[in-house]
Each structure stands twice: as C-alpha cells, then as structure tokens.
Amino acid sequence: MSKLLSAFIVSLLLPLAAMAADYSDGNGYTTIKNPVRTANPDKIEVTEIFWYGCPHCYSLEPITHAWAANAPSDVEFNFLPAVFGRGWLDHAKAFYVADLLGIESDIRDDLFNAIHVEKKRLNSEDALAEFFVAHGVNEDEFHKLYNSFAVNSRLSQADAKIRAYGARGVPGLVVNGKYLVTAQTANGNNNIYKVVDFLIEKERNQ
Structure with missing residues (x-):
C-alpha cells in the first residue's frame, strides 16, 4: 500500500475516531448525583447555564448558535x-423579561455585543430599560415585567435547578438533567458540544 493511500485512509478514519471518543464520568462530563426531571420526557433536553456578562459564554455563543441551528429533532435546547x-x-x-416578551432570541446577540464589544455597563434596571426601549419595548412594560411575580418566580425556579445540577460556574451544559459539561471537563469550549453529542447518543441508547 502506498504512503499516499495510507495517509488518505488515516485522514478518513480520524473524524470517526473523534466521534467515537470514549468519554466517561470525570472525563468530558460529570454525572449529576440526583438527576433533575426535565420538562418534556419525550425529548432529550440540553440546557445551557449562562450569564450575559460572562466572556466565556460570549465566546461560546457562535458555537452554540451553530449547534442549536442543527440540533436533532429529538432534542430540546434552552437557556x-x-x-x-x-x-x-x-x-x-x-x-x-425578554423571554416573556418573546424577543430573547432577537436581542440576545445585541445584548452580548453591547456588554462585551461596546463595553456598556448594563448592570442596573435603568440601564437595561434603556437597552430594551432601544429595541422597541415600552419602558413602563419593561419595568412592570422586571419587577413582576412571573420573573421572580422563574428566577427562583432557575436557582433551584442550578443548585440541583451542582453547577458552580458558567457556561455549563446540562444534558437531560443527568450530566453536566463544562469547558474544564470537556477540555475547552471547542469540545463542549462534542461531549454533548456523545451524551445525547448515550441517552438515546438508554
């Protein structure tokens, strides 16, 4: 067999080897001690724990967008x-507030860019109100929702889930309420969704 042909075969096998990476608890992800029930048992839930002010979350955004845009039909993705x-x-x-208004996906990139590129200090109710108004939201409606029971209730639910996941920082990806993937466990942002894909397949085969 020629060296050229051998090199060609190896180049074909390398991607397959990467796809078949042997991840395990502590190597790629950590198993959540007490699995958290997901909203839809008919879907494999993938949840990104994040903060708009986190530079690592910001750098992960393009990868997240690309992955979510092509997520399998049996996967439900949320933030x-x-x-x-x-x-x-x-x-x-x-x-x-943005989620309740149905505009979170529309303003997400602009909000990340305002914080990380334009260096705006959007860390108060009034500063955020100005941002939302610039994106077509009525100022009174923003303040009403910002201080509403609906928002505070969702905050409490989110905090309870994050505690149950055992997450200590962001970004973190939770797969089906059972596994937590971080840049540290996956060895970098570029590998996070490789591990997520592995865990999705693992869940399919349960």
Whole structure:
C-alpha cells in the first residue's frame, strides 16, 4: 500500500475516531448525583447555564448558535440564566423579561455585543430599560415585567435547578438533567458540544 493511500485512509478514519471518543464520568462530563426531571420526557433536553456578562459564554455563543441551528429533532435546547455573583441578578431578570416578551432570541446577540464589544455597563434596571426601549419595548412594560411575580418566580425556579445540577460556574451544559459539561471537563469550549453529542447518543441508547 502506498504512503499516499495510507495517509488518505488515516485522514478518513480520524473524524470517526473523534466521534467515537470514549468519554466517561470525570472525563468530558460529570454525572449529576440526583438527576433533575426535565420538562418534556419525550425529548432529550440540553440546557445551557449562562450569564450575559460572562466572556466565556460570549465566546461560546457562535458555537452554540451553530449547534442549536442543527440540533436533532429529538432534542430540546434552552437557556438558563445563573446568578452566581453581584450584578448577575439584573442580567437574569433581563433574560426573563425578554423571554416573556418573546424577543430573547432577537436581542440576545445585541445584548452580548453591547456588554462585551461596546463595553456598556448594563448592570442596573435603568440601564437595561434603556437597552430594551432601544429595541422597541415600552419602558413602563419593561419595568412592570422586571419587577413582576412571573420573573421572580422563574428566577427562583432557575436557582433551584442550578443548585440541583451542582453547577458552580458558567457556561455549563446540562444534558437531560443527568450530566453536566463544562469547558474544564470537556477540555475547552471547542469540545463542549462534542461531549454533548456523545451524551445525547448515550441517552438515546438508554
């Protein structure tokens, strides 16, 4: 067999080997001690725990967009805002305001860019109100939702879930309420969704 043909065969096999990576608990992901029930048992749920102010979440966004756009039909993807520090609460509330208005996916990129590219300090109710108004939201409606029971209730639910997941930072990907994947466990942002894909297949075969 010629060296050229051998090299060609190896080049074909390498992607297959990568797809078949042998991840395990502690190598690629960690198993959640007490699995958290998902909203839809007919779907494999993938949840990204994030914070708009997190530079690592911002750098993961293009990868997340590309993956979510091509997610399999049996997968349900969603976001979960975390509150791990001062200033995080305002961004989590902004997420739920946008979600309730049905515009989170429309303003998500602009909000990330405003914080990380334009360096705007969107860390208060008034600053976020100005951002939302610039995106067509009535100011009174923003303030009403921002301080509403609906938003505060979702914040409490999110906090309870994140605690149950055992997450300590962002970004983190939770697969079907059973497995937590981070940049640390996956050895970098570029590998996170490779591990997620592995775990999705693992869930299919349960």
